[in-house]
Amino acid sequence: MARSTARKAKTGQHISLNRYRSVWEMRADGWMNLTDDLGRLVNLARECKEFIERHARVKETLAMLEPIERFWAFPGHRLFEELTAWFEAGDLGRLNIAVHRINRMLASDTYRHKKLSLDAESEEPSEIETEEEMQAQIARPYFEVLIVDDMTREDEEALRRRVQRKQRVDDPFVWDVVVVPSFEDALIATLFNFNLQACVIRHGFPFKSEYELDLLRKFLEGLDEGIEEQPESERGPLLGQKIAQLRPELDLYLVTDVKAEEIASRLGEVFNRIFFREEDHTELYMSIMKGVSERYKTPFFTALKEYSKQPTGVFHALPLARGKSIMNSHWIQDMAQFYGLNLFMAETSATSGGLDSLLDPIGPIKVAQEYAARAFGARRTFFATNGTSTANKIVVQALVKPGDIVMVDRNCHKSHHYGMVLAGAKVAYLDSYPLNDFSMYGAVPIAQMKRTLLRFKRAGTLHKVRMVLLTNCTFDGVVYDVKRVMEECLAIKPDLIFLWDEAWFAFARFHPTYRQRTGMDSASRLRRELDSEDYRQRYDAFTASFGGADWDDEEKLVATRLMPDPDRARVRVYATQSTHKTLTSLRQGSMIHVWDQDFKDKAEEAFHEAYMTHTSTSPNYQILASLDVGRRQVELEGYELVQRQMELAMTLREWIHTHPLLKKYFQFLNVSRVVPTAYRPSGIEAYYSPESGWANMEAAWRVDEFALDPTRLTLSIGTSGIDGDTFKNKYLMDKYGIQINKTSRNTVLFMTNIGTTRSSVAYLIEVLIKIARELEERTADMSVIERRLHEKRVSSLTRELPPLPDFSHFHFAFRSVCNSGQIETPDGDIRKAFFMSYDEENCEYLNMAEVAKAISKGREVVSALFVIPYPPGFPILVPGQVISSEILEFMQALDVREIHGYRPELGFRVFSDGALQQLALQAAGEAAAAVAAAAKASVSAVVEVSTATVDEVAAAALADRPAAKK
Structure with a gap:
């Protein structure tokens, strides 16, 4: 009899778990509560009030855990049913011993390499593992395999015994199985059980789960899609496709009794192997082991370890190779004691002996990069040991030629701005929406990108626009709808290249909610969509709805969600990631990911030249090995x-939101404070609510133009009267040793990462409470005058913040000239301005008062340098940019100590009027030449030809300059 008919129906069982942030937290709390309550119960008289209350709580906790434990191999639903039976039989002593030991093994992870014993006389599991136990786990890691099959209990136990018999002591891994009976249960297990490394989908299982759990049901939203009506023979292949979307790293195997060959031809990319019936258990077992082994391999790290064991004679660079210069020293042997000898045994500049060259990889580095491409969903991946600053310059130099126009988020990392200088690009800066209340910017709206592209189109220079460069996610956690941005931009310019700076977003690939907004995943989905017949039909309907005049109606184009032409659009996407910032890697370990369908034909040679230009010929092998291991x-x-990183961030957010003292002075910004309403069509103002828990996040990330990464915790501190820089240095770092690296005038940014622990979160909460208490005591003891000063500081940080200035414009001398000879486009020659500032004769210094006076008299004061206040850390000015009164006002209101490119004793370094006049005349000549060339080519029917003469253009350029009037 199948399990579905033998088990007790629970479709009516509706357990509300909204008070929990996740099922992981619920499970951990459940076992801990069981341990505590049973520990007391066994020592209480059965008729007392406390016994009755705790007995009821144990019953409730067991009911809450029962459906969750079905998705784990340990302790497993069979053992859990025994626990429930002991409770119902009143055998609380036996139950207490079992629960206590299970909880200890779950908390310490010792279940991965130890067997549970419920014998009262046996040794209890230890939370503190011995060195032998730790080495056992390192030598033979543990994982679980999901089996989807509606089998009987007897068949399930037989399967588990068969798996145990096949395992040998020399196997590289230890594994167990989790059996679920339905389509929905399989999806829930995939999202819940992080021990899973493979899934075997067998034939003949129902669609619906027997459980109705609020916290699990949110994962299944939108997944029905008529699957329940599909024949059972099709459910297996469909389930495989769904699991591949949710967790693409899992190995998938299909066991079917129909059309095995036909399914293999359709879904060979989804499944690792497809087996016909139960014809070869051994082959399936070996395939599972091989699949996990492939992901476990670290080609370069392994090669480096082997190299370190080889006896060598070093007769080249690196005296510290093999540790010789250290171990033979009388003065620096403490260095070896601190770092360990293996670090130096593996240090070399050799590219032989089993190693490889980063600049021309043909061995383990090449394979390691291929594995990284697989892991991150790229077509190609390149390692970088000089950080993402260098990775950004590599991509820009590889794809951008002098004179190409690049649309750049003005608030991007400084490496992009300097990369534009090196490449000779014409830069069109895009303004992000401002968050004036917190002195920081959000991200660039799609509407502004479309308007800018259409402006180039009107000017006849759209063909020069080469690339769009955006930061995803921003430092403050604003995340783009990457696929939508690329779709709408490609609808206007089909050959546009995209560079997504994901320096702080490398972790996003490995969670289904985040993954959908990454460059690589979006590129892959977009190309598949463009190639589909369904998309072509929708595109034809879209174009049919537009008349000829509509394509010239800018407002309509901006307001409409545009669709790219599937026959013309090319998907060319690059992403740079600081692996060391959010994943496991040594400092400066970064990756460049490529999903460019034209890479071989249009970019490969140039990319390799740029890679050679910027990559060291002596890369650090330890960094490369750490990238391999981090993958x-x-x-x-x-x-x-x-997932745990997200949960810890949510814990922090909830504490600040609910603690009566903390919320008096501090507040973590929710999505409604960081993303304006216009960019949130979901209408969701916070990802958490007491009614729906954290389910709101899933919906918002699906539809909103911008989403907020909840692991970026921007803490508003204005009501404390302390500015961000002081709070960071005086309080967090100097007093309590808490490290952060971004502030604004009235905020500090905390970030959880995959290394964050519950202890570190608890410490931060403890520190913030101490600071809040200190503020309480200080304000209570203030005199009347002190209180007025404090209130003035609070007002300055919460209500008197200067508006953030937009990018003004490039000076005439550095702006581009379109074919018509008219200055119509926003791009400027940042390289010309950058190198012009090298000549002292072209520059002068003006302090803020002098700049204000010059502006009031009509002079265009032009910056010769990048000017970057920190915080907030974005360039207020770039070379060639006109200093506006709004920018000057913002600079005057800043109270930060560190402003790169501005010298307080001298002021701004700006271009002299004489130098600009000379350059303007040169630019005017170029404009006139462009007019003449256009007229000579007889293109007046296509391009509006200006009749401006050299004198007229020059006069227009210099009309407002006092020096010119003289």
């Missing part, structure tokens, strides 16, 4: 680590 980690446990 292994996220392929095998990335989902678990990212």
Whole structure:
């Protein structure tokens, strides 16, 4: 008899778990509560009030845990049913021993390499593992395999025994199985059980789960899609596709009794192997082991370890190779004691002996990069040991030629701005929406990108626009709808290249909610969509709805969600990631991911030249090895680590929101404070609510133009009267040793990562409470004058914040000239301005008062340098940019100590009027030449030809300059 007919129906059982942030937290709390309550119960008289209350709580906790434990191999639903039976029989002593030991093994992870014993006389599991136990786990890691099959209990036990018999002591891994009976249960297990590394989908199982759990049901939203009506023979392949979308790192195997060959031809990319019936258990077992082994391999790290064991004679660079210069020293042997000898045994500049060259990889580095491409969903991946600053310059130099126009978020990392200088690009800066209340910017709206592209189109220079460069996610956690941005931009310019700076977003690939907004995943989905017949039909309907005049109606184009032409659009996407910032890697370990369908034909040679230009010929092998190991980690446990990172962030948010003292002075910004209403069509103002828990996040991330990464915790501190820089240095770092690296005038940014622990979160909460108490005591003891000063500071930080200035414009001398000879486009030659500032004769210094006076008299004061206040850390000015009165006002209101490119004793370094006049005349000549060339080519029917003469253009350029009037 199948389990579905033998088990007790629970479809009516509706357990509300909204008070929990996740099922992981619920499970951990459940076992801890069981341990505490049973520990007391066994020592209480059965008729007392406390016994009755705790007995009821144990019953409730067991009912809450029962459906959750079905999705884990340990302790497993069979053992859990025994626990429930002991409770119902009143055998509380036996139950207490079992629950206590299970909880200890779950908390310490010793279940991965120890067997549970419920014998009262046996040794209890230890939370503190011995060195032998730790080495056992390192030598033979543990994982679980999901089996989807509506089998009987007897068949399930037989399957588990068969798996145990096949395992040998020399196997590289230890594994167990989790059996679920339905389509929905399989999806829930996939999202819940982070021990899973493989899934075997067998034939003949129902669609619906027997459980109705609020916290699990949110994962299944939108997944029905008529699947329940599909024949059972099709459910297996469909389930495989769904699991591949949710957790693409899992190995998938299909066991079917129909059309095995036909399914293999359709879904070979989804499943690792497809088996016909139960014809070969051994082959399936070996395939599972091989699949996990492939992800476990670290080609370069392994090669480096082997190299370190080889006896060598070093007759080249690196005196510290093999530790010789250290171990033979009388003065620096403490260095070896601190770092360990293996670090130096593996240090070399050799590219032979089993190693490889980063600049021309043909061995383990090449394979390691291929594995990284697989893990991150890229077509190609390149390692970088000089950080993402260098990775950004590599991509820009590889794809951008002098004179190409690049649309750039003005608030992007400084490496992009300097990369534009090196490449000779014409830069069109895009303004992000401002968050004036917190002195920080959000991200660039799609409407502004479309308007800018259409402006180039009107000017006849759209063909020069090469790339769009955006930061995803921003430092403050604003995340783009990446696929939508690329779709709408490609609808206007089909060959546009996209560079997504994901320096702080490398972890996003390994969680289904985050993944949908990454560059690589979006590129892959977009190309598949463009190639589909369904998309072509929708595109034809879309174009049919537009008349000829509509394509010239800018407002309509901006307001409409545009669709790219599937026959013309090319998907060319690059992403740079600071692996060391959010995943496991040594400092400066970064990756460049490529999903470019034209890479071989249009970019490969140039990319390799740029890579050679910027990559050291002596790369640090330890960094490369850490990138290799970091990739292994996220392929095998990335989902678990990212999920826990999110949970810890949510814990912090909830504490600040609910603690009566903390919320008096501090507030973590929710999505409604960081993303304006216009960019949140979901209408969701916070990802958490007491009624729906954290389910809101899933919905918002699906539809909103911008989403907020909840692991970026921007703490508003204005009501404390302390500015962000002081709070960071004086309180957090100097007093309590808490490290952060971003502030604004009235905020500080905390970030959880995959290394964050519950202890570190608890410490931060403790510190914030101490600071809040200190503020309480200080304000209580203030005199009348002190209180007025404090209130003035609070007002300055909460109500008197200067508006953030937009990018003004490039000076005429640095702006581009379109074919018509008219200055119509926003791009400027940042390289020309940058190198012009090298000549002292072209520059002068003006302090803020002098700049204000010059502006009032009509002079265009032009910056010769990048000017970057920190915080907030974005360039207020770039070379060639006109200093506006709004920018000057913002600079005057800043109270930060560190402003790169501005010298308080001298002021701004600006271009002299004489130098600009000379350059303007040169630009005017170029404009006139463009007019003449256009006229000579007889293109007046296509391009509006200006009749401006050199004198007229020059006069227009210099009309407002006092020096010119003289």
